[in-house]
Amino acid sequence: MKKKVLALLLSATMVMGVTACGNSSSTSGDTTAETSDTAVTAEAAKTDAAENKGDGNREMITIFRSDDGNGAMEAAIKGFEESQDKYGVNWVVATNDTDQTKSQLNTAFSAGSSEYDLASIDTVWAGDMAAAGYIEPLDSYMKDAGRSVADYNKGSIQAGTYNAKTYALPLYPDFGVLFFRSDIVPEEDSAKLVSGDYTWDELLAMAEKYKGEGGTKTGITFQANQYEGLVCNANEFTSNYTKVKDGLEVMKKFVDSDATPDDILVYQESEACNSYVNGETVFSRNWPYVWGTLATEGSAVAQDQTNVAPLPEGACIGGWLVAMNAKSEHKEGAWAFLDYITAGEGQKLFTSTGGYVPGYTAYVEDADVLAANQLLSKEGFITALNNTIARPASDNYQELSDALQISMHKYLSGKTELDATVTEVEGLLK
């Protein structure tokens, strides 16, 4: 009996101890059961305080976006709050896990929540969200502000368009480019690549030719795993899904070739990036972020051993857009910040602080932005930027993308025939 009582006492101590220890971060609490209530109130008070930060009278606009850890968002918010005194910005930090962010947003939007006035969305979400009526069409705001769709990056604007209306504006575009070792590839081929005037077959021939030089183990890496990246890569191979048959055939040739790793069918961005950064491959298709990785400690390949070329059939667009919650209670202020960060001074601050490519075309030649992003001075990179292609639009993009991935990955791994796959893919895209 004594033992049992002791056990109970021990359990109580443990639980209480744990409560006390946990709450020390929020309240310097006592250890009674009331602690939970205290913690809740304290926490609620804190949240309220955070929402009303800034100087009292400002109307707070809330934006949901991930933190890239480079101070770009902070710079834009600071700039906005200094440029006027009517609105302030409250930034709720989202994770960098794209799928998680998407499901959080969808849950909030479908509940009719006005919690977020603005949300930074992936290029492929605009269609689904617009179709569901979650996000606000921006055309009338744009007209009043004198903005035209022609001022923004073409591929990004397309991605934010649904039923001929603009629902989201580009924060910054990301697009596929070809990184290659300029210390291995000779001048002549290098010039050809940078001009973009080459074919996928020629690229494969080069990869086979230069494979093994300069300590490399393979010729070219790209993303062929069954995931969203496959839709992007196939988009580039098939010239925006206009040449599905030729494109997939060439893609299969790449997969089967000795110039690609045996496990290319599980490659995603990080595998492709590692293979290039560790000096294992001559060519690598990836997003511009690889350039920054080359400058970090531990990279086997330096930036001056590397050049950038456009892909032969266009660069698939990625990156982020900004959209307005249709249920927002601060639409005027939301638009003010949206316009500031996508086209106003904030776009310049954001892109130059973070080293992004501006989605507002006029800033591509801005001195501060150019200084912050060396890639913008590279000929091959600019050619790629001017030739971006969007992924297929649909009001149920996720379903379409999943079906495309499965169908194409089956073909690439040799489980289905080309003709059947082409018919299936073309049927899906209709």
Place this chain on the structure above:
Amino acid sequence: MSKNKVFNIVCWIFIIAFLVVSVFPFFWIFISSFKPEAEIFGANCYRIIAENPTLDNYKVVIFEKGMIRAVGNSFAMSAITTIYVVVVASMSAYIISRFKFKGKSILMGLILAVAMFPQMIVIGPIFNMFYKMNILNSYWVCLAYSTITLPSAVWIMVAHFNQVPLALEEAAKIDGCSTWMTLWKIIFPIAAPGVFTTAIMSFISAWNEYLLSCTLNIDEKVQTVPVRLSYLKDQFTVFWSQISAATVVVVIPTLLIVLLFQKRIVAGIANGAVKE
């Protein structure tokens, strides 16, 4: 004799093989947490001790990525959930175990059915409710956690309370105990191992909860450990060495609890195993 020896050796080989397989991931996470990001992949990736060992990952995780606050949040939320679940479950289990009323088995079935609801389905309505009540981003998430653990807690407790001899209770009643006193002074202490199992179980499931936490508590100030871990990645890259460091930081407190209460946990689990 020699047959026995062979059997022993075979057993040992099995045990060692099993241990290697199950301990290896933890070991690898531990050594990875001291490696710089560049050594996680590439030519040096199989080294046990990194070429340039570093404590930076721990520094970043603890001071910059707010892992300590997340551990605190996780502790507080798991503890609140545990207390709430134990109190509610023991009272309802006592009623179910000792009183006769109509529809008892239907009630038990209903409780079990609640536990079988996929979280993905209930998350929408729960979010709507929390949003309308304006209690998102708060410790109220414990209420949502308890929906997962409460049903199984009730079931376990009922099994344990059923084991307590009725005679004890009758004796208590004769001595002048009210129903409440019987529950708290007689049944509860005797069924302590069961209570313990329930407490540990709810604590662990609340500690590991991800979906509810990441949907209802988006604000950084109230994020729990599993959600915070998902922030240790970039759009295209996962910072494996930081994740390893964070995992080590997070495992230490749980490990301490388990070591401290090891005997109790085992006793509790074993106690529930046989129904007399």
